[in-house]
Amino acid sequence: MTLFSTAHIARGSRGRGRSHMIPIMLACALTTCAIALVAYLLWPTWGPGASSSPARLPVSVGATLFNVPTAAIRMKIQRHSGPQERVDLNFAFPSLEAPDAPMHVSADAVEEAVQPIDRIFLSISAHHDTLAPDTRVRTIYPRYLEQASTPGQDGLAMRAFRDGTPYSNEDLFFASAPNLSARCTRDAATPGMCLSERRIDGADLTFRFPRSWLAQWRDVANAMDRLTAQLRGPKA
Incomplete structure (x- = not known):
């Protein structure tokens, strides 16, 4: 039991x-x-062919409408439509197409040799009524420039900024046909870079490109004009 x-x-x-x-x-x-x-x-769904993002985005910067290629936007946080304080873009040169992939350079590659730059960079930012770029060229820069100008090739002229000024080790390049004004650092351990600005309504457009491109400065000036026209949104 x-x-x-x-x-x-x-x-x-x-x-x-x-x-x-x-x-x-x-x-x-x-x-x-x-x-x-x-x-x-x-x-993640951002692999090749997986993105459903539109090809272009309507973006308002400084209450000014721009129609920007999504693939050209450098920062993911900026890849949305609507008002933004600033948008950073890059385009292949001279095609001005949006790049297929972001530009990455390894530390080893930097140590071995300076990598050539094949893109023109553009930042669009709200200016909030600061001094206009063309006014700065006419009224501010002359205070710091050397008196003599140096004739350049194909109608491009240069004036150097004086040592000890806020723009020392830089040069100002300018031409009138087509119109170009660019402030450029001088070649040193790294290649010199140029900065060219223009104002469109409530936004300032800042272009950056290698100083070496000034050998074909007409192509660069025309490229900036084309990009400005392509990015402008429809006018009311």
């Missing part, structure tokens, strides 16, 4: 154990399914 009672108790314990395991197994299964669903929904 004792043996029968012991066996009966053991079978009852195993039965209760199995009955307790069923809810636990169901809970684990539901948890696994939930994790898989969340992972699927959050899995």
